[in-house]
Each structure stands twice: as structure tokens, then as C-alpha cells.
Amino acid sequence: MGSKKVGLVYTDEYQKYNFGDRHPLRPLRIKLTYSLMEKLGLLKNERLEILSPRMCSKEELEMVHSSDYINAVKKLSEDPDDKTVKPYVYGLGPGDNPVFKGMYEASSLVCGASLVAADIIWKENDFNFAFNPAGGLHHAMRNKASGFCIFNDIAVAIKHLKKLKKDIKIAYLDIDAHHGDGVQWLFYNDPNVLKISLHESGKFLFPGTGESKEIGEGNGLGYTINFPLLPGTSNKMYLKIFRTCIPKILETYNPDILLTQLGVDTHFNDPLTQLGLSISIYRDLAQTMETCVTDYCNNRWLAFGGGGYLMSVVPRAWAIFLAKMLDVELENKLPDSWIEEVKKTVPYEDTPYLLWDRNDKIEVQLLAHPELAKKMIDYNKSLVKLCDEKYLPTLSKS
């Protein structure tokens, strides 16, 4: 059990990572998350410490990104109309990653927050878990922005940890609905970073990668593990794969620390994706993760946020994860004052009244389509088989 302290890295300055009112990634979700955590009493917990982030330096960004790209972001951040930089060369511009004033500082702050989280776990003996809800920008590449991610804070944190301990073994588990491509490609040949991603198959969803045949290269062969899932995957189906495979993988790899990207765009109502999970699954996932951290990952857990495009869903899911880190059992209800806040700030979303919702919708739909359900179950069995017969034997040989 994690009886030591838990760090939550937070600042209102996270609101500055903002692509504009019409962009799906709204920083409001972080604010509503913090507010819910506070109203549930989690921030008063004696084991919790709220940590202020710092800015990540240019040198630290250069551990992951090219200076050419960093300079371009910096210039456009100062003057979004700077004609000496071609934004589209760097994945920036109208669409997913619009240029905005101050984006260099906003992105560096998110990276710095992940560094604070990494440091507190690795250097301070009385902390074993830390959570940066603004982090998890897993799509950013060495030379370009991608999928709402300008700088890859996860990769920066990984590089930082590798500097603190040269031969550190890191397991990275990504449950975002989108494939964790940036982290995968940045460490594709690195056996000391195990990349595990469960996501909606790239056949149906951005970024299009994350097939089970992507298993790493060179020394990293066997250290990339992908579970591409079908649209409509339900809690029951997802949990079956998760609980069967993830603990075995982590036990076999036995890392020094577990990093998790906790994207919750896997929710059945998420506007950008088609998976079929409901909030109650995040309690189960948090439980399994915590057990894995304690048993197989040296009791060190560094958690990042990630996707999630319903302002009423993200806060509930991430409050559940924080509660698990603190060993707090939450009841299935929401504070009235938070419900009012959601009504006021996101009137166009269904008002939530319970902390976790039920998943009847997807399970009932599947009952009505037994052939489809069988196909999905068979497909998931093939993923578990792949894990047992291919991924695990390769890992245990190392």
C-alpha cells in the first residue's frame, strides 16, 4: 500500500495552454478537475501535497526536441504572425495545433510540471506517487507538434529520469483512446523504456498507428506492446484484457517506476472517439494500477493526464485516480456545489449527478447484437493470445 505522500502538481497557470474557444482541448477541464478534488476533500488529505510546477528549460526540452523546432515554437509564441517561420513544417497552424501567443511558455510549464513530479518521486524518499493532470502530451514528436501536443512532457520526464539514474528501467502505460505514438517512436529502440499502449485501433482513429506488429526495433525489439481495440469496446471487454495482460507484463519487466498516461477519452460519450467505456471502469483500472505499482514497480507511480473532451467526465475520472493514490474510498455521489459549477460552465453537456456512471448502454447494445459481440470477444482473445505467446516470452528472455 502506498502509505507515503502523494504529490499533485497544479497551478491556475495551466489555463494558458489554450488553443482557443473552438478547440476541443479546453483547459477548463483541469480547473474543474481541481475543483472537484477540492470539493471531495481530497486536497485536505494529510498524505497529499500540492506542488507548484516550474518552467522547463530550453536545454531540458532539447533532450527530446530539435532546437530548430523549439526555436520555431518560441518565435511563433512571441508573434503568431511571424512570417519568418512556416508553422505547417512543424505541425502547427489551423486545425489540430493552432498557433497561439504564449504557447512556448504554456507548453514549457506543462513539461516543467512533469519534471517536478518525476523529481519528487525519484529524489524524495517520502513521496511515492505524483500526478500532473496537465501532462500526458503523448503525440508530440521530435520535430513537430501533433494531436494537440506541442512538447512531449512524458518524453522529457523519461529523459530526465534516465539522467538521474543511467540504467533506470521505466514502464510506460498509456490508456488514452489514441495511440501513444510520440513516446513510442521517441524510445522505439530503447529496452529500458517499456512502452505499453491500449487504444482504439489506428484503423479507425488518429494517429493511425499502434498496430500489434509495432514491437520496437534494434535493442528495443520486444519493448513496445500495443493493444489496438475495436470501436464500441465495453468495460467488461477492456477489463478482461487489462487485468489478464498488464500485471503479467509489469511483473515480467519489473521496472523501477511506472509512468501512466491517463487519457480518459475512452469514455462512451467522448466526442472524438468511439470506445465504449464508462467512468466506473476508471476505479477498476486505478485499483489494478496501484496493485501493480506496489507489487511490481518499486512502489513508484508517476501519472500524467491526457485526452478527454467532456468537461463533466474528465474531472470525475481523474478524481477517482487521485483518490486511489490516497487510498480514499469515495462514495458514488457528487458535491452539489460542483454540480452547480458544471451546470454554469458547461451548460451544453449533460449534467452529472453521480461520481461514476453505469455502463448499461454499451452492454445492452452489445446484447442486441450478439454476432458483433462475439466478433469483438474473439478479437480481444486474439490480443490476449498474442500477449501470452509473443510479448511475454520476448520480455522474459531479456
Ligand SMILES: [Zn+2]
Ligand atoms: Zn486521446
